[in-house]
Amino acid sequence: MISKNCSIILGSASVALFGYLYYIRICYNYLKSLGYDGPRPKFLIGNLLEFVSEKNSFQNSNLSHYSKTLQRWTHKFGKIYGFYEGHSPVLVLADPDLVADVFLNQNKLVTFRRSFPMSKKSSDPNADIFVSNGIRWLRLRYGLEKIMLNSKNNAKCLEYADTSFMNTFTAQADLCKGEKEIDICRQSKYFMIQAIFTVIFGTELNNFLQKKPHIHTVFKRQELEDSKLAEANNLYFTRAVCHKFDEAFEDFETFSILKFLAMITPELSFVWRLCDQFKFFFNSYIFHVAYFADPMSWFYSNFIQKHLIIYTQENDDISKLRQAAENTESYLSFGAEPNRAQVRLQSQSQNLNNFINRKQFCYLNSFLNLTYIPILKYTQNENGRRMLNSVRDLGESRRPARLPSLSKIDEIKKKCGDFSSSKREENRARLSSIDRFSRPESRSRLKSSTLILNDLESEDFENWKLTVNEALSNTLLMFFAGYETTSTAITFCCKAISTMPEQREKLLDEISQNWEKLKFNLEKFKIKPARVKKTSSQSEVDTSVDLNDSEDDDVFEDEKKPTSTNSLDEWNDLYEALENLKYLDMFVKEVLRMYPIANSMVSRKCVVDNLIISNGSYRIPKDMNVVVDVLSIHYDPLWWGPVDPKNFYPERFLTERHPAAWLAFGIGSRKCLGVKLAMSQIKLFVVRLLQNYIIDEPSVSDSKIRVGFADSVETKDILFTQPTSPVVVSITPKINN
Numbered sequence: 001m002i003s004k005n006c007s008i009i010l011g012s013a014s015v016a017l018f019g020y021l022y023y024i025r026i027c028y029n030y031l032k033s034l035g036y037d038g039p040r041p042k043f044l045i046g047n048l049l050e051f052v053s054e055k056n057s058f059q060n061s062n063l064s065h066y067s068k069t070l071q072r073w074t075h076k077f078g079k080i081y082g083f084y085e086g087h088s089p090v091l092v093l094a095d096p097d098l099v100a101d102v103f104l105n106q107n108k109l110v111t112f113r114r115s116f117p118m119s120k121k122s123s124d125p126n127a128d129i130f131v132s133n134g135i136r137w138l139r140l141r142y143g144l145e146k147i148m149l150n151s152k153n154n155a156k157c158l159e160y161a162d163t164s165f166m167n168t169f170t171a172q173a174d175l176c177k178g179e180k181e182i183d184i185c186r187q188s189k190y191f192m193i194q195a196i197f198t199v200i201f202g203t204e205l206n207n208f209l210q211k212k213p214h215i216h217t218v219f220k221r222q223e224l225e226d227s228k229l230a231e232a233n234n235l236y237f238t239r240a241v242c243h244k245f246d247e248a249f250e251d252f253e254t255f256s257i258l259k260f261l262a263m264i265t266p267e268l269s270f271v272w273r274l275c276d277q278f279k280f281f282f283n284s285y286i287f288h289v290a291y292f293a294d295p296m297s298w299f300y301s302n303f304i305q306k307h308l309i310i311y312t313q314e315n316d317d318i319s320k321l322r323q324a325a326e327n328t329e330s331y332l333s334f335g336a337e338p339n340r341a342q343v344r345l346q347s348q349s350q351n352l353n354n355f356i357n358r359k360q361f362c363y364l365n366s367f368l369n370l371t372y373i374p375i376l377k378y379t380q381n382e383n384g385r386r387m388l389n390s391v392r393d394l395g396e397s398r399r400p401a402r403l404p405s406l407s408k409i410d411e412i413k414k415k416c417g418d419f420s421s422s423k424r425e426e427n428r429a430r431l432s433s434i435d436r437f438s439r440p441e442s443r444s445r446l447k448s449s450t451l452i453l454n455d456l457e458s459e460d461f462e463n464w465k466l467t468v469n470e471a472l473s474n475t476l477l478m479f480f481a482g483y484e485t486t487s488t489a490i491t492f493c494c495k496a497i498s499t500m501p502e503q504r505e506k507l508l509d510e511i512s513q514n515w516e517k518l519k520f521n522l523e524k525f526k527i528k529p530a531r532v533k534k535t536s537s538q539s540e541v542d543t544s545v546d547l548n549d550s551e552d553d554d555v556f557e558d559e560k561k562p563t564s565t566n567s568l569d570e571w572n573d574l575y576e577a578l579e580n581l582k583y584l585d586m587f588v589k590e591v592l593r594m595y596p597i598a599n600s601m602v603s604r605k606c607v608v609d610n611l612i613i614s615n616g617s618y619r620i621p622k623d624m625n626v627v628v629d630v631l632s633i634h635y636d637p638l639w640w641g642p643v644d645p646k647n648f649y650p651e652r653f654l655t656e657r658h659p660a661a662w663l664a665f666g667i668g669s670r671k672c673l674g675v676k677l678a679m680s681q682i683k684l685f686v687v688r689l690l691q692n693y694i695i696d697e698p699s700v701s702d703s704k705i706r707v708g709f710a711d712s713v714e715t716k717d718i719l720f721t722q723p724t725s726p727v728v729v730s731i732t733p734k735i736n737n
C-alpha cells in the first residue's frame with residue numbers, strides 16, 4: 001500500500017517536473033516568435049552565464065560586467081533584441097528613439113519598474129519607491145519629489161557636503177602636508193557617507209555614533225588594526241561604517257544561490273522567499289541572501305528605528321497606542337508606577353518629538369512630516385496628560401493608508417463619474433509636476449487610453465500621504481542610492497581631473513572667474529594638521545556589550561549640529577553659483593557619459609497588452625521586462641559625434657542632443673530622484689578639491705598602456721559600476737589659498 005502511494009507521488013512529481021521542464025523549453029521560442037533576435041540561451045539558465053564570463057578590456061580577467069555584455073550583444077544583434085534571464089525574456093533597447101518611445105511617449109503606461117529577483121514586492125508595507133509600482137509609486141513619488149527636487153533643500157544639503165569635505169580632507173593630518181598619493185575612491189566614500197548621513201538624519205555621523213558607545217563594538221576590530229587611525233581620529237567611525245557599507249554592497253552584488261534560483265525558476269519564487277526567511281537560522285553560504293549585510297540591517301533596524309520611532313506596524317499601532325494611553329492614564333490617575341513598556345513608549349515618543357522639533361532640515365524629518373501621523377506635540381516634562389490627549393487625537397485623526405490596487409479599476413472608474421471637473425483640473429495641474437519629463441504630445445494620446453490615467457484622475461491628491469514604514473524604508477533607500485553612486489561618480493571625476501591637464505586648466509579658470517561667489521566658507525578649509533587625540537569612548541570599548549540592548553536615551557539630544565556661520569541665502573547663492581558653472585556641468589556630464597554608473601537600474605516592465613512602438617514596427621507584450629543598453633547609446637557616434645565618443649570632450653554638450661541619448665540618471669517620470677542632490681554634491685566636491693589641492697597623476701603610472709580616459713579605470717558592474725582596484729591620484733595641498 002505504502003509503496004503504491006509512494007509510486008503515485010513519485011509518478012505525479014515526475015510528470016510535474018517534466019511538464020515544467022517542457023514549459024521552460026517552450027519559453028525559449030518566445031522572443032523568436034515575436035520577431036526579436038538575440039543570443040542563444042542555454043537550457044535553464046538562459047544567457048545568465050555570459051554576464052559573468054565577460055572578458056575585461058585590458059586585464060583579460062573575468063569580471064561581472066552587465067553593461068559590457070549588453071554592448072557586445074548590441075554590436076551583434078542591433079538596436080532591439082532580447083535575451084533570457086533563466087527562461088524569462090528581457091527586451092534590450094539600444095537606440096534613443098526606441099528608449100524615448102517606451103520611457104517618454106508611453107510614459108504613463110510604462111512607469112512600472114522591472115522586478116529584481118528576491119527584491120521586495122510593491123505591495124510589501126516596507127517597499128520603498130524603487131520597488132514600488134502603480135498608484136503606490138505615484139503617491140510616494142508625489143511626496144518625495146517635493147522634498148528631493150526642491151532647490152532650496154538641495155542648497156541646504158550643500159552645507160552638509162561642505163562640512164563633510166572638511167572632515168574628510170582638510171582635517172586629516174596626512175592630507176595636509178606634502179605631496180600624497182591617495183586612493184580617491186576610498187576618500188570619496190568617506191566624504192560621501194558623512195554627507196549623505198547628514199542629509200538624511202540631520203546630524204553628523206561621528207556625533208551620532210559617539211552617543212552610543214556599544215556601536216563601537218560592531219565596527220571595532222579591523223579598525224583598531226588600521227595604523228592611520230591615530231592620525232585620523234575624527235574618521236574612526238566613519239571609516240568603520242564605510243567599511244560595513246562596502247560589505248553590504250558586496251553582499252548585495254555577490255552571487256547567491258537563492259537569487260540565482262529565483263532567476264531561473266521565478267514560478268517557484270515563493271519557495272526561495274520562504275528559504276530567505278530562514279537566513280538568520282541557517283546563516284550558511286547557501287542561505288546567505290540578505291540584501292544588505294546583517295550589521296547594516298542591525299544598524300538600521302535596532303538603531304535608527306528603535307531610537308526614533310514609537311511604532312511601525314501600520315495597522316495595529318493605534319489600538320496599541322490607545323492601550324498604552326489607557327494604561328498610562330491609570331498610572332497617572334492612581335499614582336501607580338509605570339511599567340517598563342510605558343516608560344519606553346514615553347521616552348521613545350519624546351525622542352521622536354525632540355527630533356522633529358529640532359527643525360533641522362533632513363530627509364527623515366521631511367519624510368516623517370509627510371506621514372499620516374501627526375507629530376506628537378508633548379514632552380514628558382511639560383505635562384504627561386497632554387501626551388495622552390495627543391495619543392487620543394492621533395487615534396481620531398489618523399486615516400488608514402490607502403493603497404488602491406489596479407484591480408479595483410471598475411470601482412475607481414465609478415468614482416471618476418462623480419468627480420467634479422474643477423477638482424479634476426486641479427489634480428491634472430499637480431500631475432503635470434510629476435509628468436514633467438514626458439513629452440506634451442504624448443498626453444492627448446494617453447488621455448483617451450487606459451487604465452492608469454483613469455486611476456490617477458480618481459485620486460484625491462490631498463490625502464496622498466506616506467505611512468511611517470514608507471518614510472523609514474525610503475530613508476534607507478536614499479542612504480544606499482546616494483552613497484555608492486555619488487562617491488563612484490566623484491572618483492571618476494577626480495580621475496579625469498588628474499589625467500587631463502587641459503580640461504583641469506579649464507575648470508580652474510572657471511573657478512577663478514567665479515571665485516567671489518564660490519569662496520565663502522573657505523575659511524573653514526584652511527589646511528591645518530588635525531589634532532591627534534584619543535576619545536575616551538574609543539579606549540573604553542567593551543566588546544561584551546549586547547548589540548541589541550539599545551537604551552532609549554535620545555541619540556540626537558545635544559549633539560553638535562552641523563552649523564555654519566553662513567545664512568541660508570548664502571547657501572542658495574552658492575548653489576546657484578555651482579549651477580552656473582557651465583564647464584563644470586559639462587565636465588561632470590561627460591564623465592558620467594563615459595562611465596555611467598547605474599545602468600541596470602534603467603529598466604521598466606510593460607503592463608499593457610501589446611505596446612506598439614516605433615510607428616508600429618515593434619510590439620512589446622504584457623509583463624515583458626525592458627532594459628536599456630546605456631553604454632552603447634553613450635558611445636554611439638551617431639548621437640555623440642562628430643568628436644569620437646571615446647574621447648573625453650565636455651564641449652559636446654554645447655550641441656543639443658537627443659533627449660534619450662544621455663541616460664546617466666535614467667529617463668522619464670521614474671528618473672533618478674537624487675539627480676539634483678548628486679550633481680550638486682559632485683560639483684561642490686570638485687570645486688573644493690581644486691580650490692584646496694593640486695591634483696595630478698601619480699608618479700608611477702601605468703597609464704601609458706591605456707588608451708585615453710575611456711579605458712583608464714578598470715570597472716565591473718552588476719548593479720552599479722565600480723572600480724575594481726584603487727584609483728590613485730596625487731594631491732598636494734595649496735597651503736595659502
Ligand code: HEM
Binds near residue numbers: 483602671675
Ligand atoms: C551619481 C549619482 C547617481 C546616479 C548615477 C543615479 C542613477 C539612477 C538611475 C539610473 C536610476 C533609474 C532611473 C530610471 O529608471 O529611469 C535612479 C533611480 C533612483 N535614484 Fe538615483 N542616482 C544617483 C544618485 C542618487 C541619490 C543621491 C539619490 C537619493 C538620495 C538617488 C535616489 C534614487 C531613487 C529614489 C530612484 C528611484 C526613482 C523611482 O523609482 O521613481 N539617486 N538613479
